[in-house]
Amino acid sequence: xxxxxxxxxxxxxxxxxxxxxxxxxxxxxxxxVTFRYQLAGPGQRFAAYLVDxxxxxxxxxxxxxxxxxxxxxxxxxxxxxxxxxLLLLFFVVExxxxxxxxxxxxxxxxxxxxxxxxxxxQDGLPVSFGDSLLRNLLRAADxxxxxxxxxxxxxxxxxxxxxxxxxxxxxxxVCEPRAAGLGPSVGREPAGLARxxxxxxxxxxxxxxxxxxxxxxxxxxxxxxxxxxxxxARELAEIWAPTLRAxxxxxxxDALALLETLNERIVES
Amino acid sequence: MSFKNVDAFVRERRxxxxxxxxxxxxxxxxxxxPAAVISRVARLYREVCTDRMRAERLGLxxxxxxxxxxxxxxxxxxxxxxxxxxxxxxxSFVIREFPRALRKNxxxxxxxxxxxxxxxxxxxxxxxxxxxxxxRILPIETLEQMAEAYSKEPSGRTGGEGATMAGFYVYNxxxxxxxxxxxxxxxxxxTAFFLVYNGAITGAITGHVIQTxxxxxxxxxxxxxxxxxxxxxxxxxxxxxxxxRALLVTHGRTRLGSxxxxxxxxxxxxxGAALMLLAAAAVEGFWSPSSAPARVKWGVGIGLMTLVVxxxxxxxxxxxx
Numbered sequence: 001x002x003x004x005x006x007x008x009x010x011x012x013x014x015x016x017x018x019x020x021x022x023x024x025x026x027x028x029x030x031x032x033v034t035f036r037y038q039l040a041g042p043g044q045r046f047a048a049y050l051v052d053x054x055x056x057x058x059x060x061x062x063x064x065x066x067x068x069x070x071x072x073x074x075x076x077x078x079x080x081x082x083x084x085x086l087l088l089l090f091f092v093v094e095x096x097x098x099x100x101x102x103x104x105x106x107x108x109x110x111x112x113x114x115x116x117x118x119x120x121x122q123d124g125l126p127v128s129f130g131d132s133l134l135r136n137l138l139r140a141a142d143x144x145x146x147x148x149x150x151x152x153x154x155x156x157x158x159x160x161x162x163x164x165x166x167x168x169x170x171x172x173x174v175c176e177p178r179a180a181g182l183g184p185s186v187g188r189e190p191a192g193l194a195r196x197x198x199x200x201x202x203x204x205x206x207x208x209x210x211x212x213x214x215x216x217x218x219x220x221x222x223x224x225x226x227x228x229x230x231x232x233a234r235e236l237a238e239i240w241a242p243t244l245r246a247x248x249x250x251x252x253x254d255a256l257a258l259l260e261t262l263n264e265r266i267v268e269s
Numbered sequence: 270m271s272f273k274n275v276d277a278f279v280r281e282r283r284x285x286x287x288x289x290x291x292x293x294x295x296x297x298x299x300x301x302x303p304a305a306v307i308s309r310v311a312r313l314y315r316e317v318c319t320d321r322m323r324a325e326r327l328g329l330x331x332x333x334x335x336x337x338x339x340x341x342x343x344x345x346x347x348x349x350x351x352x353x354x355x356x357x358x359x360x361s362f363v364i365r366e367f368p369r370a371l372r373k374n375x376x377x378x379x380x381x382x383x384x385x386x387x388x389x390x391x392x393x394x395x396x397x398x399x400x401x402x403x404x405r406i407l408p409i410e411t412l413e414q415m416a417e418a419y420s421k422e423p424s425g426r427t428g429g430e431g432a433t434m435a436g437f438y439v440y441n442x443x444x445x446x447x448x449x450x451x452x453x454x455x456x457x458x459x460t461a462f463f464l465v466y467n468g469a470i471t472g473a474i475t476g477h478v479i480q481t482x483x484x485x486x487x488x489x490x491x492x493x494x495x496x497x498x499x500x501x502x503x504x505x506x507x508x509x510x511x512x513x514r515a516l517l518v519t520h521g522r523t524r525l526g527s528x529x530x531x532x533x534x535x536x537x538x539x540x541g542a543a544l545m546l547l548a549a550a551a552v553e554g555f556w557s558p559s560s561a562p563a564r565v566k567w568g569v570g571i572g573l574m575t576l577v578v579x580x581x582x583x584x585x586x587x588x589x590x
Contacts, residue, residue, distance in 0.1 A: 033318045035342045080429030084554075087436030094440075095447060106346075124342070125349050134536060140451035141459065164454050167525055168512075168532070216328050223275070223330035 025160060025172065027124045035124055037174040040117045042155050045173055049148075051111030056093050063089050098139070102132040108176075116176040122160075131169045138165035202253050202261045206268075215266055222263045230256075275327045282320050286337065289313040289344055299347045314344040365585035367541035370534040371504060372582070374511050381506035384464040385499070389472035396476025403477035406469065412477050419483030423490060423558045435554025442498060443546045446505035450512070450539050457513020464506045471499075489563045492570030493556050496577050497549035501542040508538035545577075 025037045040048075067082045101109040107119035107127045119127050119135070127135075142151030142163045151163035160172050210218065217240075225233040234256050241255035250258065292310050299307055321337050329337070371378060395402040403412050445467060452459020478487045512528060512535055519527035528535075556569070 029345060031315070031318045033321055033341055033345070035345070036338060037342075080431070080433035084429070084432030084434070084436035087433065087440045091436075091440040091443060094444065106350075120346075124345065126346055130532075130536060133540075134532060137447055137539065138451050138454055140448045141454045144452065144459070168454065168528055170525075170529060219275075219328045220330065223328070227330070227332060 022159065023161075025174065029124070037120070037124075037172075039161050040115075040173040040175050041161050042152055044115055044117060044175070045155075045161070048109070048111035048115040048117050051114050052097070052109050053111075055110055056097055059093055060090065095136070098136045099129075099132050102127060102136070103129050107132075112173070117173055118176050119171050119173050122170045122172055127169075127171055131171055135165035135169035135171050138163075138168055141165075202250055202257060204248055204250065204258075204261055204265060206265060208248065208262055208265050210262070210266065218259060218263050218266065221259060225256075275329055278320075278323065278327055279329070279333065285313060285316050285320070286340055289317055290340055293340075293343050293347055298350055300350065310344065311348060314341070314348055317341055317344065362537070362540070363544065366537050367544075368581050368584040370537035371507070371541065373534060374507050374538065377510040377514065378504065378507040381460075381464055381503045381510055384461055385468040385503050385506065388465045388468035389475075392469045392472035393476040396473050397480055400480055403473050403480070406473040407477075412474075415474050415478050416481040416483060419478045419486040419490065420481075422486055422563075423560060431555040431558065433554075434558070435550045438550035438553050439547060442502070442550060443543050446502055446542050446546055447539070449502065450505040450509040450542075453506075453509025453512040454516075455513070456516055457510045460506050460509030460513065463509075464503070467502060485563070489566050490557050492566050493573065494549045494553040496570065496574035497545050497552065500577055500581070501545035501549060504538055504545070505542040508535050508542070511535050511538070 023039045023041065025039055027035045027037070029035070063086055067086050070082055098109050102119055105113065108117065112118060119132070121127055121131060139151075142148055142154070142165055144150045148163075151165075154167070155161045155163050158167065160166075162172060166172060221236065225236075228236070237255035237259050241253075241258055244258055244262065245251055245253055248258075289310065292306065292313065299310060317337065317340055321341050324334055324337055392402075392406060396406075445463070449460055449463040449467070452463060475487060475491075478484065511531065515528040515531045515535075516524045522530060552573075557566070
């Protein structure tokens with residue numbers, strides 16, 4: 001490694017996961033681990049709200065139907081009890097629905113769960129009862145003057161898509177990190193690109209001079225290319241290829257072949 | 270930094286990642302599992318944290334890095350899971366935390382009283398002096414309904430009717446209190462509006478009913494629950510105003526930081542007000558319309574008023590050393 005000329009940007013490691021998009025929230029824990037959460041935008045949250053809205057409507061609709069069917073026949077001497085319970089249910093569903101489900105299943109109401117969203121605290125921890133209470137009480141301010149206008153406007157002005165309730169309770173809504181399994185190719189030498197290399201070897205030096213960052217980028221591309229379509233891999237390779245073609249004097253080299261051959265040389269050297 | 274290293278790294282570390290993923294299956298809180306499991310998860314978590322950093326250095330491909338990321342984040346959430354607020358604290362909340370939070374917010378409670386009762390007094394006196402005034406504030410139908418409702422002495426409802434009305438009062442009044450509080454986030458303006466609005470409406474209705482001859486009936490009716498209900502609405506307003514003040518008077522914090530700093534007291538007042546309104550709904554649904562003699566009702570009303578004042582004024586006081 002000492003043979004390499006220092007790269008223009010020094011020896012900074014290539015950060016493979018730099019938050020390229022401003023919808024990625026990066027949190028660092030005391031263990032020096034950084035988490036990356038995808039923030040949920042107004043569109044996703046609206047869809048989740050619609051699902052929750054439908055579920056709440058269903059609960060109340062079924063309750064109203066039951067009361068209507070019972071029609072006082074069950075509680076002949078207690079007429080009105082079921083109506084009282086119904087009104088109580090209206091209250092509980094209006095004010096307690098989100099509170100209940102966010103507490104029950106770690107920050108995800110059924111609608112959020114359906115869209116793989118979750119409420120978390122700004123520091124990355126699950127929401128507590130108090131946080132949830134505060135953010136859901138302030139819903140009453142967010143839905144002013146009608147249809148959550150205040151909430152949506154606040155969300156659009158905030159860099160983390162927080163509505164008023166989120167701002168006050170210090171919560172954010174994120175996309176649930178998918179519990180994806182490790183692909184079968186991980187841990188094995190990728191073979192996909194080798195087949196695409198041309199039969200005639202490119203006239204490249206046996207020990208190409210590349211900076212540490214360049215080598216890291218090459219390695220990363222090598223690992224990632226098999227997961228991409230050929231067209232996309234070529235598209236990515238073409239971004240860097242012109243520089244490399246000029247540097248190594250191979251003006252006609254195919255972009256994918258060029259990167260792959262360079263990579264082989266680096267590994268061998 | 271060769272790829273063979275990455276592959277060897279993944280081969281070697283994969284069992285550890287899978288072991289951690291296995292422990293995290295299911296939604297059962299970690300705190301409720303055996304101590305051995307907790308310390309095992311903690312150990313695995315530390316190892317995977319290290320792996321996460323090594324993986325980035327070694328240039329693991331993004332999808333695998335994403336897997337490790339998700340694993341670390343799930344383990345972190347499981348290990349640092351926030352404790353649910355213990356319900357055993359409710360007693361302490363009612364007898365100490367709530368009255369203390371309110372007394373600390375005494376000045377704004379006074380202002381909330383002012384914002385509610387001045388419009389109340391104004392519309393009350395207006396409707397008493399001028400029979401036409403009520404119609405300019407509220408729809409005629411509502412007024413006629415109210416006048417009709419209080420034209421006779423309460424003869425007692427059945428239990429079922431009482432339940433219906435209690436359910437309605439919970440739905441309506443707690444909703445009003447919550448809205449009154451929540452809109453305080455608009456620098457207290459929403460709260461101020463709801464206090465004035467509700468004060469004015471209440472005054473107009475009371476005035477109109479008295480004006481049309483149902484005075485004794487309505488006052489006897491509300492004697493029982495008014496001390497709880499009106500106080501609770503004003504308390505939720507005081508909490509909303511405190512939220513507004515925290516945004517304006519920040520003591521060097523950011524506006525939201527200042528609000529965060531005071532959230533406990535503010536929430537205590539809202540929850541306390543909600544509990545008071547639940548009690549008020551029960552009284553209003555079952556006791557206020559009962560056929561008990563007016564004298565008893567006034568006695569109960571005065572008794573409840575005294576209790577509310579004593580509780581909010583003195584409960585949870587600490588000895589001065």
